[in-house]
Amino acid sequence: MHLRELQERAIRIHDLYDELNRRERNRAWTREEFMLGFVGDVGDLAKLVMAEEGAREMPGGREALEHELADCLWSVLILAYRYDVNLGAAFERTMDELDQAISTRLSADPS
Numbered sequence: 528m529h530l531r532e533l534q535e536r537a538i539r540i541h542d543l544y545d546e547l548n549r550r551e552r553n554r555a556w557t558r559e560e561f562m563l564g565f566v567g568d569v570g571d572l573a574k575l576v577m578a579e580e581g582a583r584e585m586p587g588g589r590e591a592l593e594h595e596l597a598d599c600l601w602s603v604l605i606l607a608y609r610y611d612v613n614l615g616a617a618f619e620r621t622m623d624e625l626d627q628a629i630s631t632r633l634s635a636d637p638s
Contacts, residue, residue: 530615537604558609565602571595 528536545555556564572595578585579592587594607614 533600534604534608534614537601538608540601541605541608558606561602561605561609565599565606568595568598568602572599 548555572592574583574585575587575592575595577583579589585591604614606612607617
């Protein structure tokens with residue numbers, strides 16, 4: 528899947544969550560609540576990475592790790608959507624900046 532397809536799929540799920548939350552709670556999540564959900568997902572991901580590295584016990588194994596990575600990607604895509612960020616352009620720009628900064632440091636005379 529390409530980024531645009533991922534974004535479109537993420538937005539469809541976002542819209543379903545909005546509909547569900549309106550039905551069950553009479554309101555949709557705010558941008559801040561999406562961010563808090565993302566923080567929770569990152570915490571879960573951290574625990575699963577630690578488990579994958581043998582530093583802690585965590586049920587679910589590889590499948591749970593894949594699920595949390597997908598949850599985190601979904602959250603990033605939705606936050607970009609909710610804040611009207613062109614994620615593809617921002618990613619390209621950031622990678623160009625990092626490429627330049629790292630290449631400059633690597634090519635610097637170490638003496």
